[in-house]
Amino acid sequence: MAKQIHSDRVLEIDNIRVTFDTPDGAVEAVRGVSMHVRRGETVAVVGESGSGKSQIMMSAMGLLASNGQATGAVRYRGEDILNLPVKKLNKIRGAKISMIFQEPMTSLDPLYTIQDQLCEPLMVHGGLSRSKARARVLELLKLVQIPDPERRMKSYPYEMSGGQRQRVMIAMALANDPDLLIADEPTTALDVTIQADILHLLAELQARLGMSILFITHDLGIVEAFADRVYVMRKGQLEEEGETQQIFQAPATDYTRMLLDAEPSGQKSAPAADAEVMLSGKDVVVTFGTPGGFLRKDTQFTAVKGIDVALHREQTIGIVGESGSGKSTLGRALLQLLPSEGRVVYLGQEISGLDRAHMRPYRDGLQMVFQDPYGSLSPRMTVSEIITEGLLVHEPGLSQRERAERAAQALEDVGLEPSMRNRFPHEFSGGQRQRIAIARAVVLRPKVIVLDEPTSALDRSVQKQVIELLRRLQKEHALSYLFISHDLAVVRALSDYVMVMRDGKVVEQGLTEQVFDNPSQQYTRDLMRAAFDLREILREKLA
Amino acid sequence: MTDMTVDTGPVQGESRSLWATAMLRLRRNKAAMASIFVLIVLALAGIFGPMLAPHSYSKVYPEFVKVKPSLESYPQEEQVIPAAESALRRARVDLGAIDVEDGKVRIEVSSDSRDIDPRISRYLDRSSVFSDAEITIDPADPKKGVIEASVQQLYFLMGTDANGRDLFSRILISLRISLMIGALATAVALTIGVIYGATAGFVGGRVDNVMMRFVDVMYSLPFVFFVILLVVFFGRNLVLMFLAVGAVEWLDMARITRGQTLSLRRREFVQAAEALGVSGRAIVRRHIIPNTAGTVIIYMTLLIPKVILLESFLSFLGLGVQEPLTSLGVLISEGAKNMRNAPFMLFYPAATMTILLFALNFLGDGLRDALDPKDR
Numbered sequence: 001m002a003k004q005i006h007s008d009r010v011l012e013i014d015n016i017r018v019t020f021d022t023p024d025g026a027v028e029a030v031r032g033v034s035m036h037v038r039r040g041e042t043v044a045v046v047g048e049s050g051s052g053k054s055q056i057m058m059s060a061m062g063l064l065a066s067n068g069q070a071t072g073a074v075r076y077r078g079e080d081i082l083n084l085p086v087k088k089l090n091k092i093r094g095a096k097i098s099m100i101f102q103e104p105m106t107s108l109d110p111l112y113t114i115q116d117q118l119c120e121p122l123m124v125h126g127g128l129s130r131s132k133a134r135a136r137v138l139e140l141l142k143l144v145q146i147p148d149p150e151r152r153m154k155s156y157p158y159e160m161s162g163g164q165r166q167r168v169m170i171a172m173a174l175a176n177d178p179d180l181l182i183a184d185e186p187t188t189a190l191d192v193t194i195q196a197d198i199l200h201l202l203a204e205l206q207a208r209l210g211m212s213i214l215f216i217t218h219d220l221g222i223v224e225a226f227a228d229r230v231y232v233m234r235k236g237q238l239e240e241e242g243e244t245q246q247i248f249q250a251p252a253t254d255y256t257r258m259l260l261d262a263e264p265s266g267q268k269s270a271p272a273a274d275a276e277v278m279l280s281g282k283d284v285v286v287t288f289g290t291p292g293g294f295l296r297k298d299t300q301f302t303a304v305k306g307i308d309v310a311l312h313r314e315q316t317i318g319i320v321g322e323s324g325s326g327k328s329t330l331g332r333a334l335l336q337l338l339p340s341e342g343r344v345v346y347l348g349q350e351i352s353g354l355d356r357a358h359m360r361p362y363r364d365g366l367q368m369v370f371q372d373p374y375g376s377l378s379p380r381m382t383v384s385e386i387i388t389e390g391l392l393v394h395e396p397g398l399s400q401r402e403r404a405e406r407a408a409q410a411l412e413d414v415g416l417e418p419s420m421r422n423r424f425p426h427e428f429s430g431g432q433r434q435r436i437a438i439a440r441a442v443v444l445r446p447k448v449i450v451l452d453e454p455t456s457a458l459d460r461s462v463q464k465q466v467i468e469l470l471r472r473l474q475k476e477h478a479l480s481y482l483f484i485s486h487d488l489a490v491v492r493a494l495s496d497y498v499m500v501m502r503d504g505k506v507v508e509q510g511l512t513e514q515v516f517d518n519p520s521q522q523y524t525r526d527l528m529r530a531a532f533d534l535r536e537i538l539r540e541k542l543a
Numbered sequence: 544m545t546d547m548t549v550d551t552g553p554v555q556g557e558s559r560s561l562w563a564t565a566m567l568r569l570r571r572n573k574a575a576m577a578s579i580f581v582l583i584v585l586a587l588a589g590i591f592g593p594m595l596a597p598h599s600y601s602k603v604y605p606e607f608v609k610v611k612p613s614l615e616s617y618p619q620e621e622q623v624i625p626a627a628e629s630a631l632r633r634a635r636v637d638l639g640a641i642d643v644e645d646g647k648v649r650i651e652v653s654s655d656s657r658d659i660d661p662r663i664s665r666y667l668d669r670s671s672v673f674s675d676a677e678i679t680i681d682p683a684d685p686k687k688g689v690i691e692a693s694v695q696q697l698y699f700l701m702g703t704d705a706n707g708r709d710l711f712s713r714i715l716i717s718l719r720i721s722l723m724i725g726a727l728a729t730a731v732a733l734t735i736g737v738i739y740g741a742t743a744g745f746v747g748g749r750v751d752n753v754m755m756r757f758v759d760v761m762y763s764l765p766f767v768f769f770v771i772l773l774v775v776f777f778g779r780n781l782v783l784m785f786l787a788v789g790a791v792e793w794l795d796m797a798r799i800t801r802g803q804t805l806s807l808r809r810r811e812f813v814q815a816a817e818a819l820g821v822s823g824r825a826i827v828r829r830h831i832i833p834n835t836a837g838t839v840i841i842y843m844t845l846l847i848p849k850v851i852l853l854e855s856f857l858s859f860l861g862l863g864v865q866e867p868l869t870s871l872g873v874l875i876s877e878g879a880k881n882m883r884n885a886p887f888m889l890f891y892p893a894a895t896m897t898i899l900l901f902a903l904n905f906l907g908d909g910l911r912d913a914l915d916p917k918d919r
Contacts, residue, residue, distance in 0.1 A: 363820030376811035380833040390819040424560050
């Protein structure tokens with residue numbers, strides 16, 4: 001490649017390759033990718049999980065796992081920083097190039113106050129005195145718009161919400177006036193409304209400080225609203241690059257088109273009005289903690305505050321709301337997985353307050369699919385053991401062969417090869433694992449399934465497949481779903497009735513079209529806008 | 544890098560459980576593999592060594608007390624003549640030339656006053672140095688004769704102890720005892736601790752509170768006092784050792800397992816099992832215990848050396864196994880008493896113990912890396 005000097009390029013990545021040494025031989029995660037970031041520009045790198053987009057940045061910052069190796073060149077203002085010794089690299093990373101990560105919950109040290117965490121790098125790298133560092137921290141916290149910064153400086157990370165922690169992380173990254181901010185999925189773990197706030201903050205800071213931003217994400221909605229230029233990655237290679245507008249309007253490759261089309265689509269019609277009520281809850285209240293008493297502090301917290309719900313046959317009720325609104329708690333309380341008050345009736349039988357043993361006969365009809373496809377499958381059991389576990393409980397009369405047949409059938413039902421049943425969960429991708437989790441639920445031939453954010457941890461394209469699967473299973477087995485999600489697009493595609501929750505209460509409910517097209521509450525409107533009109537919000541706020 | 548766009552395709556490569564992956568990683572750890580090899584050799588030596596060793600661990604050779612380790616056979620040449628002289632002293636004969644050759648001794652005997660009594664050869668036989676003594680009396684002169692006897696060839700590779708027992712054989716038997724105590728006491732601790740801890744952690748609430756307070760009470764008993772009490776009441780025996788050590792060591796295991804269980808309890812796969820209606824006992828058995836196994840195994844490899852050391856400590860205090868059985872701790876204790884005049888008595892048992900503990904700790908370390916819970 002011709003060695004041109006591009007004086008306006010802050011970062012230049014030249015034909016980088018990242019290889020991981022695994023027991024199965026070398027695995028190439030990144031296969032020769034070149035990209036660059038100009039001064040003051042926002043560049044997005046998009047791709048699905050496993051496309052190698054994060055690994056490029058990790059190798060550039062010298063953060064590769066110990067079995068990884070990177071070749072090629074990463075130039076910061078013309079100087080190659082790839083595989084530099086740590087001491088030299090530290091002069092650049094954290095100072096000139098800084099990074100924010102996906103998990104605001106884990107990237108702050110829980111043992112130090114915000115002030116200590118932010119002051120330390122300033123005192124060590126910047127050589128500031130304690131009082132000067134403190135003044136600078138205050139300034140930074142103001143910059144990232146944390147309310148009441150003087151008080152917040154003395155709080156510990158656990159006292160702050162996810163959005164606030166991410167703001168602190170951004171403040172930390174900005175401490176040394178970087179030229180380039182690398183943001184690795186900084187809003188994935190946040191609610192849509194907070195995501196909009198954080199993106200807005202980043203855009204504003206960029207305009208004010210004139211730094212470049214390299215944004216890694218799998219969410220095309222953000223890219224469209226936020227980035228100037230886009231690199232699309234697939235399987236460790238660059239699939240396409242170009243201006244955002246051009247890519248979104250006229251994608252050159254099928255893969256990009258597929259990504260763009262992966263927004264969930266379709267809708268569900270409501271069941272007949274006289275359909276049988278499968279599961280109903282009346283005035284459901286869930287309280288955590290213990291009441292105050294002699295010498296004991298009242299630690300009670302009411303997560304669900306008296307909710308009525310009635311789920312009909314073949315109905316899908318979508319429950320939406322921000323994190324902490326009590327939507328998962330409600331789902332678990334209805335299934336009697338949490339102690340709760342109120343009356344819960346399943347097929348005419350009151351099941352509220354039943355203990356584990358008395359609840360068992362109803363369990364095969366009431367199933368649940370969890371959010372995290374990595375955490376909800378026991379890592380030491382094979383797929384067939386996982387799927388047939390429920391059969392051992394509910395149909396103990398089955399022979400081993402019959403159980404294996406049922407497992408094979410359930411796997412086929414969810415679109416997996418029955419021949420994979422002797423493998424272990426860690427050998428499957430996220431989408432495949434979620435299919436296994438669904439197979440575990442449907443093998444018992446349930447009537448009601450509570451789906452707790454089943455698609456949140458998945459890529460859009462995989463999400464789409466899972467949605468199709470859920471739709472098909474609902475039709476084939478006449479299932480009723482309680483669909484809990486913060487992802488409004490998915491809820492719109494899957495459910496016919498929506499309940500919007502906030503602080504343990506239902507603020508609005510109704511038929512899907514009605515709630516989505518004509519929300520009556522300000523809270524619902526904010527949610528909708530943050531989810532569907534990100535671009536508008538950013539433009540409006542920046543103007 | 545497992546996520547694929549096409550979501551239904553089969554997984555590449557051969558299926559491998561977490562255990563298999565861990566083994567693969569362990570196999571690349573040279574120190575751990577060497578440790579496994581050493582441990583196997585030591586275990587085999589402990590099991591079969593005492594059967595194959597030339598000396599019984601309890602056989603006393605009064606002529607060879609605290610002899611130095613040597614590759615040559617005992618008695619050595621310069622010891623044969625004094626041995627023969629002292630053996631034949633009571634025969635009241637005059638000794639002529641004594642030749643030692645190829646494990647045979649040839650002694651010329653004569654007497655001034657009486658004929659040689661052929662029975663004097665028995666004096667030689669009585670000594671453990673000589674055997675098959677035969678006397679030939681000169682047909683011309685019955686006052687002269689020649690005794691021929693084979694000299695015993697005893698090898699004491701690591702010398703003998705203060706009672707004249709072969710140290711090598713004693714080390715072999717002590718390996719057996721120490722490993723047995725290590726393995727059995729650990730098994731006791733493991734079984735009780737894992738079941739107790741998993742139950743406490745899983746059931747939670749008041750039951751957990753009561754169970755763990757009991758553990759705290761047990762912790763606060765002074766261990767040595769506890770063992771002395773047991774020994775006083777029931778006398779010294781090996782089973783008691785297992786019980787005493789196991790009864791103390793399970794406490795750590797219970798706490799560790801409980802901690803693991805508390806975090807596993809919140810994992811979604813446990814909740815999923817609850818949603819399936821699986822009973823509490825089955826959840827503990829199928830979901831909790833297998834997932835604590837990594838930590839437990841690591842802790843176990845570190846517990847075995849701890850138990851061995853504990854046993855040595857008790858034996859050092861004289862509360863351990865009984866003579867003539869022995870353990871590494873007893874041998875080291877004896878060696879320490881004879882450190883000045885017979886340093887080898889300390890050196891060999893201590894070296895064996897060190898190698899054993901090194902191997903166990905290295906293996907524990909390797910297992911920790913291999914089973915690292917970070918790589919799920």
